[in-house]
Structures are given as C-alpha cells and as structure tokens.
Amino acid sequence: MHSSLPKSIQDLVEYFSRLPGIGPKSATRHVFYLLQSSRYFQEQFGTALLRLSDNIQHCKYCFHFADEDVCSICSNPKREQEKLCIVETSVDILAIEKTNAFRGRYFVLGGVLSPMNGIGPQDIRISSLLQILEKSETEAIQEIILALPSTMEGEATAHYLFQKISNLSDNKKISRIARGIPLGSEIQYADENTLARAFEGRQIF
C-alpha cells in the first residue's frame, strides 16, 4: 500500500479501509487527520473502540441496544404501549425515530427469513416475539406494525408473521408500513420523508 509509511500507520489505514464505503485514499486521509489531532482525541477514540462491546446489552423486551436491562424506549412511559413495530435491525429503529412518525414501541427480529441463505424461523427472534405477545402484560398492544424490508425475504417474513400472530389472537390489528419505500431496498437507507409517509399510509394486513 504505502510502503514508505511506518507499520502502525499502515495497519490503521487498512482497518479504516474495511469500513463500508471507505477506500484506501479516504482511509489514509482519516489516519493523517488523526496523526495531526491531539493525543487526547486519539485515546478517547481508541478507548471507545476497545470498550465498544463492553457495556452494551440487548434490551430484554425489544432487543434494541441498551445501556441497561431495558432500553431507553421500552423504559419510557410516554411511548404508546398499544403499538408495537417489528423491525429487522436496530439501525431501522434509528431511521424510524428520526421521522417522529411513530411513538410506540419496537421489537428487533434480528433478521428476515431467507431459505436461500439457510435462515429459518428458528434463526431469528420469532419465538421470542410470540412469547411476548402471549404474555398478559402485553395485552395493551392493540396494533402490530410490520416495518420489514420490501425485499422478497422481508415480504415472506411479513406473511409468516401475519399467520403466526393471527393464530395467537384475533383482536390485535396487524398492519404494515406502506410501500412508499422503493422496492428492493433496506429500511435503514430510506430517506426520512418517504419513511414518514410510509408510516402514515400503513395498511391493515
């Protein structure tokens, strides 16, 4: 790569290059920026990386990232208890939160069904979700909103969940967010307005 550089710099350039969308040129730029920045910032940054996984838990209700047992959304009494939004990943929660179009609670499935990749119902959090919905304390939930990707796998997962949840109880409304989001794309990359409109236009399953 840059054979004239010390190994410690070359290593760091290589690590930055592995991040999504960062090529060798911008990786080098980032490392030179860090070389010129304060020792304090280098240490803060390095320590944050080293300890990244140390204090992170998954919320025992929704499986979103959390500082404690329960995440800041599930522990917030102002969130609407009667709405539960099912998402694939935690990043999807961030995107939805930015729209301010939804004030209920979430559940992170941790993936979508994908027979091609060998991902079946037991590989994602479907049984945890069904257990939660069976518990008496979640009787408050009146509507379940599916906000899964509009890919083949996301659609299949939505249909599978619809069946399973309908079997559990028939007094819960099951909806999914409108197909305002472009087909074939992931929730996390949708722009805020499209995503907000998709929430408003959600349709009863």
Next chain:
Amino acid sequence: MHSSLPKSIQDLVEYFSRLPGIGPKSATRHVFYLLQSSRYFQEQFGTALLRLSDNIQHCKYCFHFADEDVCSICSNPKREQEKLCIVETSVDILAIEKTNAFRGRYFVLGGVLSPMNGIGPQDIRISSLLQILEKSETEAIQEIILALPSTMEGEATAHYLFQKISNLSDNKKISRIARGIPLGSEIQYADENTLARAFEGRQIF
C-alpha cells in the same frame, strides 16, 4: 443525536463524525458495522488507534514519518541521491510515490509561509533544510525539486526557498514541478497522471 442508543455507541458515532468527510449518517453506519464485526477486529482497531503515536518518529533527514531514526526512503540506497524533492507534508510524499515518476529523496517542510496566518520562515523547517544542504555529505545533491502547493502561499514559499538555496550554492539546479496541477489545490489531492506529468514537465527555476 440517536438518543435511543447506549452512550458508548453515541460517543463512537461522534468521534467518527469528526473525521474529514464523514457525516453523522455514515458515522452511524461505521459503528454498526463495527458492532457486527468480531471482538478481535474491534480490539485490533482500538489498539492501533491508542498506540498510533507511540512508535512513530520523524526521519532525522527528511522528517517523513518513520519506524526508526531514518525513514524507509532515506535508508534505501537505490534512491537517487542527486535529487531532493521538497514537499509541504508527508501525505504529499505518498501521492508522489504512487506516480513512480520520482526516485530521489524528499524533505518535508512541515508547512508553507503564510504571513496572513502568522507562519514565517522560523515556523517551518527552512533552517533545517539549509543546514542539510550546507553539509558536505549532501554534496551529491545536484537538483532540488520544489513540489509545493500551487497556492499563493506555496508560490511565495517556492520563491523564498529559491533565493535562500541560490545564495548557498550556485552549482545546484533548482526546479519546480510543472503547473499541470490545477491552481489553488493541494498536492495530496491531485490525481496520479496529472502529478506524474507535472514531474516530467518540471522547469528550471
């Protein structure tokens, strides 16, 4: 920012956002990529950052970054001893090395003269450069190539250096790389071909 996220994640997103050209959205993407990557990679990356400055020295001849006293370019006997290229920063060396248009040695000035910003000859490595050129062991140097930015400050610095070096000895050729590089831009952002042509077309000062 992302108030639903644990503080350790929010901190890291903020640190990534400070890097040049990284906004909050891509910073978040990088952190989620890291959360999904192995603990081993997180530790390698974090440790590399923490130790970034520990083993890095400046070459005692050219002031490029080095693992030891002398950098890998200055210690390479195959480099042409009769050519010395003066650059503003170490990043400029990387850009020039990639072109393969120059096989001599370098000297990193560490800045350019900028009266507006209070940077005078004593704030960059002009006296170190002149000392090196005065030493008998550098008699081998026959040509000094100025590869400074084509900005006002870079031009002024080139003229200043030309005066100083001419006063020292009149048997050294002083050239500067051709203005193939777009005016007002930095050496490090030039593309390889333009930079290679600029080396070929260098003109006697």
